[in-house]
Amino acid sequence: MRILITDGRVVDPASGRDERADVAIDAGRIVAIGRAAPDFEPARRIDASGCIVMPGLVDLAARLREPGREHEGMLESELKAAAAGGITSLVCLPDTEPPLDEPGLVEMLKFRARKMSSCRLFPLGALTRGLEGEVLTEMAKLSEAGCVGFSQADRPVRDTMVMLRAMQYAATFGHTVWLRPQDGWLGKGVAASGAVATRLGLSSVPVAAETVALHTIIELVRATGARVHLCRLSSSAGVALVRAAKAEGLPVTADVSVHSLHLTDDDIGYFNADMRLTPPLRQGADRDALRAALADGTIDALVSDHNPVDDDAKNLPFAEAEPGASAVELLLSLALKWGQEMGLGLPRTLARVTSDPVRVLGAGLGPLSASAGRLVEGGVADICVADPAATWQVTREALTSQGKHTPFDFAASGTALPGRVRATVLAGGMSFEAR
Amino acid sequence: MTTLSLDAEALYTELLSGVRSLVRPDTVLVGIWSGGAWLAERLHADLGLQGAAGVISSTLHRDDFSARGLAGGGDATRLPFSIDDAKILLIDDVLFTGRTIRAVVNELFDFGRPRSVDLAVLVDRGGRELPIQASFAAAKVTLPPEQRLTLARSPEGRFVFSFKAKP
């Protein structure tokens, strides 16, 4: 199908392009940016005046809840939600039920996602069998099946020897190990250590839970040379360790969730279970450090950390509530909000959800890495058209995700979010159009 | 609208003579907090009675709790004598719907079983909503229901009435 997107502000962070231009698409590829050939007859015209035309977003962290927890989300609903959020490539975590430690499961997941044509799906494979932290998975076979990296999700690997071996093995094939830096014992609480947790009487997670784990991981990176992606940094002390590791030239990258970027433990208020998240929300100084680190590149990518949770699991006392929030549909808005508040321009802001995540994925994306997360003539037509000036209220009705819980719920926050996705193009087809 | 002038001190003199004729050797005076209590205190002294007059509050037995919450005066009740078999003369400033008297009698029965309970008031303003009567009232007046009539006592101990429109 031929599509012509006209009059938009084309922003491509990777190349630095930021100009008013048309984008012509044919057979799944971008054929022209700027002026289309005079004989280009599009089947669809999209009027993007007043809108940004940007690469489709690349989200490095989402849980789709299938297989295993279908009462919270289905592949179809969550991928549609991602498309509604302007996302064209999504990385999902391996802690499904059963976990993604068998090539057959990975192939099935990829096959089903392809058929839905909502969003490209890049699963992370389990680092150890059953995520138990004892026996390595068949990483070569899993990567052949489509895994872009290997992860323990939120399950700790207590045996440091196993962790060392897993990183060595992954490094053999050039795979990236994706790890959440959280010590298994120190990380058991439900809220971040601090005045709020003390006052509310909630079991707490000290910063040491993150820093102790980071120290261990960084030491093992030094020892093995393995490439590690650090998931969901939450503290200023954690940021400092990552900054030092990068300065040393170690092969580490990092991401931060939209929640840690915007919220603090004060937002828990009167035990609002929508604020029950992992990692837990920390204090203002931590949030500020995370925001600055995302701006200066110490943190490479902003992720949604999409974890849909159903009502029954949230309508519980805080400590019993399931941590998580629906966020794929909020990723762009929350990126824009951060960028506006920090005074960064659009290209720098959008890089953190397009070209930078692609850089983190590296070789894992295969041939797609040449053009995913960017707008390049001849490259894949994964595009998001969004109105940066529009605002929207996050309500249950507005969300496509099966999970309706988010800290940014308008009823609680009273704040509308900036930026509205008007259309999402995936491989040259319309994966989403706003009504 | 006619303005009514009530001289509380003059009415007190009437009340004193009316109560004098009701009082028997073993009658005990119990004043209803707060206006009735002031009256009972002065009556008790002017009649030369033994001991002290009692004070009773209707607060804990009122029937408007759900609407108005707990009013003041909850701990004002002071009954320094046995209620069992007593001849009680209740004293109040203004008798209106009768609900305060009902609440006070209930409170009284929490303390014991009196032989008899009688009532003398400074002003009976009619408007009864319960079958309650005073054996003696120094004045009988009719007032519009939205008008509040309360007794006040000056620092020197003089009684004076105040009229207020209900909010």
Next chain:
Amino acid sequence: MLSRHNPQLNANGELIHLLSIDGLPRDVMTHILDTAGTFLSVNDREVKKVPLLRGKSVFNLFFENSTRTRTTFEIAAKRLSADVINLDIARSSTAKGESLLDTIANLSAMHADMFVVRHSESGAPYLIARHCAPHVHVVNAGDGRHAHPTQGLLDMYAIRHYKRDFAQLSVAIVGDIVHSRVARSDIHALTTLGVPDIRAVGPRTLVPGDLGEMGVRVCHDMGEGIRGADVIIMLRLQNERMSGAMLPSAGEFSKTFGLTPAKLALAKADAIVMHPGPINRGVEIDSSVADGSHSVILPQVTFGIAVRMAVMSIIAGNEA
């Protein structure tokens, strides 16, 4: 984010639920204490009942067992002439049947007017207050580590009774503060009432540094913590602390932070000793101190009934 309205108060600033002392205005607290005084005198009468809650149903929802607290609430409600229903909901693991909110919904359908709730999780009463019908009032009888507001109020009543003026006092709270809802409620009450010197005393594992942000002085030495105190509040030491690697033994705790006559001598000569109960004799407090002339532990129980009558009558009289 958005400023949050304290769910305990209605739009007129009147108390409709009692969930925590944190956020309770000083005048509301004083009103409760004054009203408790009224009910204390009622409790001295032969007929101890007043009809204020007649026709109302008070449901005691104890998700965590406590015979003593439940009994005092039951006595208080009955003295207000309420109908009392006791529900001891056994707390099993997640493989239980009904969810918390389903339980509440079912009980509301039975025309409950007030829930007195004890739960092992901090914040549970807030969840209940958010979801119950507008005319239903919630009293927190203890939630996890977070709050035990009626205990805090009765402790303040006791202090006011024996010491009169809060503005000059030194109060020491000793023991397992980090896990104690009583300690948190006491601290909030003391700071609201303007007590200038509040000490939190105990080992570092039980008295964390960031407690200072609640307005207390953290002391890890018992002598320093007790010296010159007007009021000493001893907290119960729970057995779980030993298994959580926070303390080696009850014996060691008793040696370092237990209240003995010798340690008590460091406080003011007319100091009072308080304890929310039940006491562990010989662990956090010596028998001779618990039974001695400084102890007001038993009067606390009496005050507790009057305070709970005050709380229930006040909230029942206010509309949401």
